[in-house]
Amino acid sequence: MATLKDATAIVGVGATPYYRRGESLPQTPLEMAGKAVLAALADAGLTVDDLDGFALYSMGFDTALLAQWLGVPDVRFTAMLTGGGGGAAGSVGLAAAAIVSGMAEVVVSVMTLQQAASRFGASYAPRGAKGAVYAAPPSPEGDFVQPSGLMAPGQMFAVLARRHMHRYGTTREHFCEVALSTRANATRRPGALMREPLTREQYFAARMISDPLCLYDFCLECDGAVAVVTTSAARARDLRHPPAYVMASAHGGHGRWGQAITWFGMPDEYFASSGHRPVAQRLYRMAGIGPGDVDVALLYDHFSPMVLMQLEDYGFCPVGESGPFVADGNIRWPGGSIPVNTHGGNLSEAYIIGMTHVVEAVEQLRGTAVNQVAGARVALVTGGPASIPVSALLLHN
Amino acid sequence: MRGVLPPEVINLSPNVWTEPFWRAAAEHRLVVPRCTACGTYRLPPSPFCFACRSQAVEWVEHPGTGTIYSFTVIRHAVIPQVRDALPLVAAVVELPGTGGCRLVGNVVDTDPEAVAVGAPVTTDWYDVREGTTVPVFRLRVP
Numbered sequence: 001m002a003t004l005k006d007a008t009a010i011v012g013v014g015a016t017p018y019y020r021r022g023e024s025l026p027q028t029p030l031e032m033a034g035k036a037v038l039a040a041l042a043d044a045g046l047t048v049d050d051l052d053g054f055a056l057y058s059m060g061f062d063t064a065l066l067a068q069w070l071g072v073p074d075v076r077f078t079a080m081l082t083g084g085g086g087g088a089a090g091s092v093g094l095a096a097a098a099i100v101s102g103m104a105e106v107v108v109s110v111m112t113l114q115q116a117a118s119r120f121g122a123s124y125a126p127r128g129a130k131g132a133v134y135a136a137p138p139s140p141e142g143d144f145v146q147p148s149g150l151m152a153p154g155q156m157f158a159v160l161a162r163r164h165m166h167r168y169g170t171t172r173e174h175f176c177e178v179a180l181s182t183r184a185n186a187t188r189r190p191g192a193l194m195r196e197p198l199t200r201e202q203y204f205a206a207r208m209i210s211d212p213l214c215l216y217d218f219c220l221e222c223d224g225a226v227a228v229v230t231t232s233a234a235r236a237r238d239l240r241h242p243p244a245y246v247m248a249s250a251h252g253g254h255g256r257w258g259q260a261i262t263w264f265g266m267p268d269e270y271f272a273s274s275g276h277r278p279v280a281q282r283l284y285r286m287a288g289i290g291p292g293d294v295d296v297a298l299l300y301d302h303f304s305p306m307v308l309m310q311l312e313d314y315g316f317c318p319v320g321e322s323g324p325f326v327a328d329g330n331i332r333w334p335g336g337s338i339p340v341n342t343h344g345g346n347l348s349e350a351y352i353i354g355m356t357h358v359v360e361a362v363e364q365l366r367g368t369a370v371n372q373v374a375g376a377r378v379a380l381v382t383g384g385p386a387s388i389p390v391s392a393l394l395l396h397n
Numbered sequence: 398m399r400g401v402l403p404p405e406v407i408n409l410s411p412n413v414w415t416e417p418f419w420r421a422a423a424e425h426r427l428v429v430p431r432c433t434a435c436g437t438y439r440l441p442p443s444p445f446c447f448a449c450r451s452q453a454v455e456w457v458e459h460p461g462t463g464t465i466y467s468f469t470v471i472r473h474a475v476i477p478q479v480r481d482a483l484p485l486v487a488a489v490v491e492l493p494g495t496g497g498c499r500l501v502g503n504v505v506d507t508d509p510e511a512v513a514v515g516a517p518v519t520t521d522w523y524d525v526r527e528g529t530t531v532p533v534f535r536l537r538v539p
Contacts, residue, residue, distance in 0.1 A: 121475060122475045122476055125475055125476045126406045126407075126408060126476075138408060138409075138410035139410060140410060140411055140412040140414065140415045140441070141441050142410075143409045143410060143411065143415060143419070143441070144415075144440065144441040144500070144501060145501045146407075147402060147407045147409075147502070147523075147525075147531040148402075148485070148487040148488070148501050148502050148503050149402050149471050149479060149482070149485040149487050149503065150469075150471075150487045150501065151475055151476070152475045155469055155471055155475070155487065158469035159467045159468065159469050159487070159489055160467070162467045162468060162469060162514065163466065163467035163514070166467065166514040166515070207472070207473070208470070208472045208473075209472060209473040210469045210470070210471050210472065210473065211469055211470035211471075211472060211509070212469070213469075255447075256447065263441065264466075264467075264489045264499055264501055265439075265440065265441075265498070265499055267497070268497065271466075271467075
């Protein structure tokens with residue numbers, strides 16, 4: 001069966017500066033998207049005249065208006081993965097699918113985010129600030145969760161984290177190691193929002209937000225836009241940078257993973273997981289490789305325990321053993337067996353709903369990363385543990 | 398009752414499938430929908446049985462005893478309206494005899510430190526306003 005394998009490549013990446021929540025004003029989110037798209041095209045050595053597709057996720061934005069503003073000659077593909085941040089890495093797979101199917105040639109995957117009027121930190125609150133766009137509308141399903149006070153993703157993932165602790169003996173020390181390792185990477189990276197080193201003492205002195213998750217287990221709340229350009233492998237070879245070939249991409253999940261943290265009915269077998277297990281299996285099968293072949297892992301880190309669960313679901317360690325695995329230094333750069341979030345992740349660099357992870361994968365494969373994994377050949381990128389779909393991407397150089 | 402949200406932030410929006418649950422809740426009865434065709438329970442109530450896709454449902458009364466499957470202690474006010482209610486213990490409770498159905502609600506009138514995964518609980522009811530009642534849980538001394 002024909003697959004996406006090695007048929008396309010990421011050829012350009014671009015971003016606005018990363019801002020703390022609200023500090024991107026008076027730019028609009030769509031203006032930032034335009035800036036990121038132009039930067040990514042320029043990075044590839046392409047122009048708007050080459051662009052013919054958009055592949056979005058997490059409710060996206062109005063591509064009609066952006067195409068109108070930029071004067072895109074012919075929009076041949078504009079589509080979006082359903083769901084939320086789970087689709088980040090998969091938006092590149094969507095671009096690859098468009099190209100392989102012949103619907104488009106140069107497709108941009110974009111995220112733009114501005115949390116001035118409203119915050120993802122209150123996504124499921126019953127009423128947001130005036131003008132807020134992220135507060136969840138009432139729903140018959142939400143009635144079974146929201147009256148308990150669970151109205152923030154971090155509170156909800158704390159319930160999964162607690163179950164993981166109970167079932168496998170994971171501790172806050174393990175969450176702490178994720179936070180500290182990720183911050184150590186961010187300290188060396190220009191443009192990261194959190195460049196001060198973080199200590200174990202600071203971690204354990206931080207206020208508890210939703211027990212067992214403290215302040216440093218939570219990602220940042222940011223503004224900014226990130227875009228990446230994907231095109232055919234043949235065309236990629238003539239462009240400015242060494243191509244980052246799309247080895248494989250997959251998205252979805254078990255139906256009974258479903259709405260995940262907004263219903264809590266997932267089967268016990270994978271309740272305390274990232275929801276990624278079936279996606280990981282399909283991903284590796286398409287690529288024809290296994291976790292031992294991955295040189296650097298850019299794992300969606302909205303909350304530190306979810307990095308642990310993805311290490312398990314992507315096979316870097318057995319299910320239930322991610323705590324001791326990180327305690328042994330395995331995710332550290334340099335020197336760990338699988339360096340994780342070498343850019344500082346959502347936790348310490350910036351939270352642009354996971355697209356920064358795609359950028360870092362490309363930089364690692366070009367050999368230009370700030371925290372370069374020596375000789376990196378294969379990079380794994382994941383989208384957020386979230387409701388269906390979750391997604392992933394394998395790139396190689 | 399200590400450890401629940403203020404009434405102004407609880408506004409239910411039942412539909413035809415969930416309305417029987419809330420009507421029973423207002424009478425302080427816990428009912429769980431069971432597929433008439435294959436006997437599989439499901440929560441929240443939904444239009445299809447996830448096991449056999451039948452739409453036929455019967456409502457089975459449940460004693461409301463269960464165990465805490467997982468929980469979090471909410472200590473930070475995401476919106477100002479919840480500040481005075483903190484800390485809140487939000488728990489996922491497994492209902493025995495339902496094939497693993499779970500109910501989400503606050504563990505009330507307790508020291509958060511006393512709450513643990515596996516702890517037995519009973520269901521109680523928080524009368525939010527006339528016609529609106531939501532389930533809550535109390536730790537049960539075994």
